[in-house]
Amino acid sequence: MKLGAIEAGGTKFVCAVSDDNINVEDREQFPTTTPEETMAQVFTYFEEHPVDAIGIGSFGPVSLNEDADNFGYITNTPKLAWKNYDFLGAMKAHFDIPFYFTTDVNVAAYGEYKAGAGRGKKNILYWTVGTGVGASYIQKGKFLQGYSHPEMGHILLRPDERDHGFEGVCPYHGNCFEGLAAGPAIEKRFGKKGYEIDPSDPFWEIEANYIAQACVNATLILRPDIIIFGGGVMKQTQLFPQIQAEFVKQLADYVDFPEITGYIKHVALGDDAGITGALMLAKKVVNEK
Amino acid sequence: MKLGAIEAGGTKFVCAVSDDNINVEDREQFPTTTPEETMAQVFTYFEEHPVDAIGIGSFGPVSLNEDADNFGYITNTPKLAWKNYDFLGAMKAHFDIPFYFTTDVNVAAYGEYKAGAGRGKKNILYWTVGTGVGASYIQKGKFLQGYSHPEMGHILLRPDERDHGFEGVCPYHGNCFEGLAAGPAIEKRFGKKGYEIDPSDPFWEIEANYIAQACVNATLILRPDIIIFGGGVMKQTQLFPQIQAEFVKQLADYVDFPEITGYIKHVALGDDAGITGALMLAKKVVNEK
Ligand SMILES: Nc1ncnc2c1ncn2[C@@H]1O[C@H](COP(=O)(O)OP(=O)(O)O)[C@@H](O)[C@H]1O
Ligand SMILES: Nc1ncnc2c1ncn2[C@@H]1O[C@H](COP(=O)(O)OP(=O)(O)O)[C@@H](O)[C@H]1O
Ligand SMILES: [Zn+2]
Ligand SMILES: [Zn+2]
The missing domain is CATH 3.30.420.40 (ATPase, nucleotide binding domain)
Incomplete structure (x- = not known):
């Protein structure tokens, strides 16, 4: 075949x-x-x-x-x-x-589900943070799909105080998740690409805050077994410990989740x-x- | 039987x-x-x-x-x-x-799904806003369930500017959805119960903003066919047109949803x-x- x-x-x-x-x-x-x-x-x-x-x-x-x-x-x-x-x-x-x-986004999520970071898990949430923010939820082998497919990239988040004055770049919502955290939002703030910004720059803490908020809300709504991140912006791997720490703080032990370093993970298959x-x-x- | x-x-x-x-x-x-x-x-x-x-x-x-x-x-x-x-x-x-x-919360959602406001719909999101905020999602007859069951009542929302200074009452998160919008949060702000506040009070616009934010994020993540609200606070039925208008504004036409007055609805079965x-x-x- x-x-x-x-x-x-x-x-x-x-x-x-x-x-x-x-x-x-x-x-x-x-x-x-x-x-x-x-x-x-x-x-x-x-x-x-x-x-x-x-x-x-x-x-x-x-x-x-x-x-x-x-x-x-x-x-x-x-x-x-x-x-x-x-x-x-x-x-x-x-x-x-x-x-x-x-x-x-769904095909990439399915690849990670069957053969990548999500292998062996029942329910996976996959995000890609690149030019936009895309997401896919797979529940026991099936894509979540209701009236239509999810568009989680545009959920509304709380602006970070340290990011005060930045209005976001989403043409629909201004400061939704994508408007605050995708590549073009980073470029708008700095006048240069994300990969030109030093990994130790304090900005990445702000980026991690937004990504953690998205993880908190998706955790409370979906209860995935794992959250997997791919896309250009996530090549900043220093973000992972920052997101994990911020997630734990924000969720404040309200619900159980798997061990944190195995819960919020980078993609395994890349491109x-x-x-x-x-x-x-x-x-x-x-x-x- | x-x-x-x-x-x-x-x-x-x-x-x-x-x-x-x-x-x-x-x-x-x-x-x-x-x-x-x-x-x-x-x-x-x-x-x-x-x-x-x-x-x-x-x-x-x-x-x-x-x-x-x-x-x-x-x-x-x-x-x-x-x-x-x-x-x-x-x-x-x-x-x-x-x-x-x-x-x-799941049994009440199931009642509304089979015999109430959700009758005939495939995928329903049910919220109850009372002493706490509870939620249930039913997809083609089955409760959404992953690592554990959803706890959507505690999702993080943007504080409304008109609500400035109110810190919320959730012991875990302060100003999560429940901490901002459930009955005890209303009582904390006014020193009296929600049903003692005039339905024309401008506060209800703030309440509607929070509830609309929860609907926007849940719409983008789940894509339900209908969102049904019950619980004591939702007896303030003037909230429904306010929530519907606020939801349309916040979502900003980014994704399709069913006709709004049939999309965000009050429970039909009550108690x-x-x-x-x-x-x-x-x-x-x-x-x-
Ligand atoms: N190493 C990096 N660090 C930060 N941002 C990056 C990095 N690599 C790419 N980006 C940003 O990610 C975006 C491209 O995302 P990518 O996932 O590669 O493609 P697309 O989303 O267009 O399919 C661009 O905005 C780019 O500036
Ligand atoms: N008509 C009303 N308007 C506003 N708030 C109300 C109204 N009725 C009850 N509440 C509030 O709703 C909460 C009780 O919610 P309810 O759904 O009746 O019970 P529970 O959540 O405890 O099962 C209380 O905080 C009460 O003050
Ligand atoms: Zn947006
Ligand atoms: Zn809370």
Whole structure:
């Protein structure tokens, strides 16, 4: 059996093929331009590398409501060429195989769940803090999904007093989690990129406060077995002990949680999480047929 | 078939019996004193009213982890006589029938889900704002449950500027949701009970802000189909339009949600929700045998 994966990001698409043990046999990437151009490359890729199922993780917003007419579409993205693009429909028109269609964040979370930092846990919360803040919750193998999929990156947090005067950069909410803590918010404060700021800079304590608040609220609402962080900003690994300490202080022993250093953790798969997860979801969809 | 229900509250216990259409045929209540005294009354009640299964909603904290040794216990409650009391074990020692054991908040949520404001919805979030703030999330018929059950009442919110100087009353967190918005927090601010404050008092706008923040964060994290509010404080029904307006403003159209007046709603069953839900859970446990 051959499995396929598409990681469809806002700047690049990655396509890959593996055997049924998720050993990647081929991988290719191309820039995200227009659907005509980029999707033509996807179709050619899988014509040249035939597979039995494909897992797709797409940039969004996407429609994941199976009852809706636009299931599998990229909906109202600022990337206008892709707005209301029927991604899953286009794939189905070219390949008569099963697909698993979800968000880019969900495929990465699934990779970490099955083969990364979340391996062996039942319920995982995955956050990515990069250009934006994305999140995914997997409960006993299934993505949390209600009226639509979660968008936890925009939860409202308490401004840190030491951050007084910073209004946040989210065009919707100003100082929501993403507006305060994602890469562009850091850049706005300093006029330079996060990786140019010294790891000992006191700013990282403020960043840790925001991330810890998100962990406290998600812990009280979801009670995950583990919280896993990836994304560019989390490459600042000095943040982990800071977040853990701040989380313990803020939660104030109100509820139990697993041992802290095993509870709030960095991703284990790095940039491979998305492709790994997409391949695993392709496998799942074949097995469930 | 006869179904039984126990609503075990911190001040009173209610026992009830119904037929399999949840028509309540008998109901009795007694004060919550010590396990010896109160539970003796429970045993007598169900000896006199034999049933085929019992649904139990208990005050907490309770252990709901089926893998844990203390599953079905009331754990570290401030009501010392009940601390580490094996509630479910005591019931099982007296009656050889199936039980469904969960929190008092979960049974009320289940009642609203099956027969109240949540009827016909797939995923409901239920909040009670009374002496404390409790919450329950039901996803396609199942309570959300991870490492343990949610404790959403203590999520961290942004203090409202108009509420400046009020530190909150939660012994753990000060100004968490419960510490800012439950009955005792209102009483602390005014020196009188919530029901003695005029419904046109500007304070209710502040209360609505906190409740709306909780709805925004829970919407982004869970994506429920409906959010249902009960509890003493929510008898201030002027709060509903205020919360709805504040929610729309804070969420700022970032994600879709159902039509607002059908999305944030008052309970439909009132004080009957708990017993109704416990009976429905007794029925569920019989049907799943
Ligand atoms: N080592 C680093 N420390 C702090 N911030 C970083 C680091 N590396 C990347 N970033 C920031 O993370 C963001 C990019 O996030 P990333 O997860 O790599 O991509 P994306 O979110 O676009 O998929 C940028 O804002 C960048 O400045
Ligand atoms: N009509 C009302 N308006 C505002 N607050 C109220 C009202 N009725 C009760 N309360 C407050 O609600 C709290 C009791 O909540 P309730 O849900 O009735 O019980 P409990 O939470 O103890 O089970 C008390 O703090 C009380 O002051
Ligand atoms: Zn935002
Ligand atoms: Zn609290």
